[in-house]
Amino acid sequence: MSGLKLRNVKKSFGAVHVIKGVDLDIEDKQFVVFVGPSGCGKSTLLRMIAGLEQISSGDLFIGDKRMNDVDPAQRGIAMVFQSYALYPHMTVRENMGFALKFAGRPKDEIARRVDEAARILELGKLLDRRPGQLSGGQRQRVAIGRAIVRHPDVFLFDEPLSNLDAELRVHMRIEIARLHKELNTTIIYVTHDQVEAMTLADKIVVLRDGIIEQAGSPLELYDDPDNLFVAGFIGSPKMNLLDGTVEAGGIRLADFPNDLIPSPIAIPAGTAVTVGIRPEHFDPTGTAALDTSVEIIEHLGGETYAYARGTGSNLLTIATDNNRTLKTGDRYQARFNPASLLIFAKDGQRLR
Amino acid sequence: MSNPLALLGRIATYLLLIVAAFVSVFPFFWMMIGATNLSADIIRGKVTPGGALLQNISVFFNSVDMPRILFNSFLIAGLGTALTLLVSSLAGYGFEMFRSKVREKIFGGLLLMLSIPFAALMIPLFIMMANFKMINTYQAIILPTVASIFIIFYFRQATKAFPSELRDAARIDGLKEWQIFLYVYMPVMRSTYAAATIIVFMANWNNYLWPLIVLQTNEMKTLTLVVAGLTSAYTPDFGVVMVGAIFATLPTLIIFFLLQRRFVEGMLGAVK
Numbered sequence: 292m293s294g295l296k297l298r299n300v301k302k303s304f305g306a307v308h309v310i311k312g313v314d315l316d317i318e319d320k321q322f323v324v325f326v327g328p329s330g331c332g333k334s335t336l337l338r339m340i341a342g343l344e345q346i347s348s349g350d351l352f353i354g355d356k357r358m359n360d361v362d363p364a365q366r367g368i369a370m371v372f373q374s375y376a377l378y379p380h381m382t383v384r385e386n387m388g389f390a391l392k393f394a395g396r397p398k399d400e401i402a403r404r405v406d407e408a409a410r411i412l413e414l415g416k417l418l419d420r421r422p423g424q425l426s427g428g429q430r431q432r433v434a435i436g437r438a439i440v441r442h443p444d445v446f447l448f449d450e451p452l453s454n455l456d457a458e459l460r461v462h463m464r465i466e467i468a469r470l471h472k473e474l475n476t477t478i479i480y481v482t483h484d485q486v487e488a489m490t491l492a493d494k495i496v497v498l499r500d501g502i503i504e505q506a507g508s509p510l511e512l513y514d515d516p517d518n519l520f521v522a523g524f525i526g527s528p529k530m531n532l533l534d535g536t537v538e539a540g541g542i543r544l545a546d547f548p549n550d551l552i553p554s555p556i557a558i559p560a561g562t563a564v565t566v567g568i569r570p571e572h573f574d575p576t577g578t579a580a581l582d583t584s585v586e587i588i589e590h591l592g593g594e595t596y597a598y599a600r601g602t603g604s605n606l607l608t609i610a611t612d613n614n615r616t617l618k619t620g621d622r623y624q625a626r627f628n629p630a631s632l633l634i635f636a637k638d639g640q641r642l643r
Numbered sequence: 644m645s646n647p648l649a650l651l652g653r654i655a656t657y658l659l660l661i662v663a664a665f666v667s668v669f670p671f672f673w674m675m676i677g678a679t680n681l682s683a684d685i686i687r688g689k690v691t692p693g694g695a696l697l698q699n700i701s702v703f704f705n706s707v708d709m710p711r712i713l714f715n716s717f718l719i720a721g722l723g724t725a726l727t728l729l730v731s732s733l734a735g736y737g738f739e740m741f742r743s744k745v746r747e748k749i750f751g752g753l754l755l756m757l758s759i760p761f762a763a764l765m766i767p768l769f770i771m772m773a774n775f776k777m778i779n780t781y782q783a784i785i786l787p788t789v790a791s792i793f794i795i796f797y798f799r800q801a802t803k804a805f806p807s808e809l810r811d812a813a814r815i816d817g818l819k820e821w822q823i824f825l826y827v828y829m830p831v832m833r834s835t836y837a838a839a840t841i842i843v844f845m846a847n848w849n850n851y852l853w854p855l856i857v858l859q860t861n862e863m864k865t866l867t868l869v870v871a872g873l874t875s876a877y878t879p880d881f882g883v884v885m886v887g888a889i890f891a892t893l894p895t896l897i898i899f900f901l902l903q904r905r906f907v908e909g910m911l912g913a914v915k
Contacts, residue, residue: 338811341811341815342814342815343811343814343815362817363814363815363817364814364815364816364817364818365817368815369815370811370812370815372808372811372812373808374806374808376806376808376809376811376812377812378809378812378813378827378830378831379831380830380831380833389816390815390816390817393816393817393818393822394817437812
């Protein structure tokens with residue numbers, strides 16, 4: 292059993308509080324992604340789990356053992372860094388076997404485990420090269436290989452794909468997903484890219500300013516965000532967020548004063564709210580509509596996005612069900628089903 | 644090249660370079676030529692090779708206990724360089740890697756001490772060595788230079804380019820701090836070590852004033868002292884002095900050419 296438990300974990304650098312109390316349960320063999328904007332503390336939290344940063348207060352358990360003061364090498368973890376952090380003066384083989392050599396493992400066991408990792412990652416031909424002779428993607432695979440040979444209970448990935456180009460990133464993302472299936476271990480993965488988070492995770496932890504905004508499965512976070520921040524962060528293109536006020540027959544949006552839209556939930560009249568609707572939840576067969584004028588059209592082939600506005604300055608992003616005839620300047624009735632609206636109070640919390 | 648001003652500028656540049664090249668190369672040339680001439684010819688200003696090279700060499704070896712002198716010089720310069728690099732790079736690594744409130748203050752204080760000339764330290768240092776009963780010993784030459792502020796500064800600057808993720812990776816791989824230094828930092832920073840080797844070895848090899856004061860018997864003297872001693876006779880034999888100068892220059896030249904590529908990398912601060 293190699294689940295993790297974090298109990299009221301805090302971290303401060305002098306007077307600066309970076310992690311402000313995190314409670315989190317990670318189950319064995321789960322793929323957990325920490326996601327959030329830069330500076331939210333996600334990398335710091337990962338480094339605290341790795342033992343590279345001291346935990347200021349709170350408890351960290353890996354399995355059933357409290358790990359706060361345990362040496363990084365004794366925690367049963369392995370880490371893959373954003374910059375790969377391969378030892379430049381060693382060959383790929385030496386890089387991968389380095390930890391085992393230091394742990395005093397016999398030579399034949401090291402060779403066996405390095406070869407096994409090389410097979411999984413298709414690194415066989417590169418074993419005698421040095422990191423300087425490898426491409427970015429190959430280095431990343433070596434860095435993962437170095438983690439694999441240690442047979443860790445928990446893999447930690449710190450923005451491993453950030454330095455790769457877009458195409459390679461998609462490829463490596465699939466590799467990592469495959470790896471998780473094959474190795475069947477707990478993975479904690481840090482990224483600021485919500486697409487990576489959505490595609491890889493069993494569980495996403497959204498962080499902001501050192502606290503957890505919400506944790507749950509990708510679809511839970513997508514369908515049922517707890518607050519404005521998570522709603523805006525998860526999903527691509529981003530959710531449209533419009534200010535409005537509740538009236539007797541529905542909600543009147545500031546940007547669409549002529550349309551009174553039905554509210555999916557009962558809210559007292561006069562309440563100021565923010566209404567969220569995802570671009571892909573606009574539906575030509577919907578029962579409610581916003582009258583917009585189209586400013587920009589994006590044809591992606593499979594889908595056509597319209598960027599349109601009401602009377603205000605905010606642009607709505609609308610998936611038009613691939614309406615290829617739409618042009619800039621057209622009036623467009625953006626139809627939707629009121630049930631797909633998400634309503635948030637002024638403090639950003641979701642109203643259900 | 645049609646612009647006369649540009650042409651003039653170019654001519655001035657080349658003139659300046661020629662003068663600079665002359666100033667730096669001529670002494671070397673003069674040393675080589677001088678070694679082949681008799682003292683009288685050298686004084687007369689003869690600048691063509693002569694036939695007295697073998698004679699000068701034999702006089703030099705007859706007047707100097709060369710094996711002993713070379714042993715002294717190499718021991719002091721070699722051991723001194725190794726210890727200086729070890730201690731100063733450890734200090735530079737420590738200054739850069741470990742956060743502390745007083746770190747910058749201590750470092751600033753160290754840099755301030757760079758401004759104290761050696762002449763001001765000489766007498767207190769001598770008294771200290773006398774109290775430690777280390778006058779006329781190798782330690783007296785080596786120990787005062789082992790913690791070189793300049794080299795500490797140099798290593799600290801170079802360490803800024805050392806990726807801290809390498810240290811993190813090594814910690815996760817189970818290395819203790821000293822093992823990280825030994826197995827990761829030192830190999831990764833080898834260009835910096837090469838550049839520092841040249842600087843420190845040359846400084847140690849050419850060191851004159853302090854050995855002159857501390858080394859008092861002939862069998863302890865270094866090559867620099869001995870060559871300088873050759874000029875102190877009433878009628879110095881300059882041909883022999885030039886032969887000595889060549890022997891005194893050779894090791895630094897050899898080390899420089901061996902480490903030249905790394906020296907340039909190190910000066911550029913390359914971490915690869």
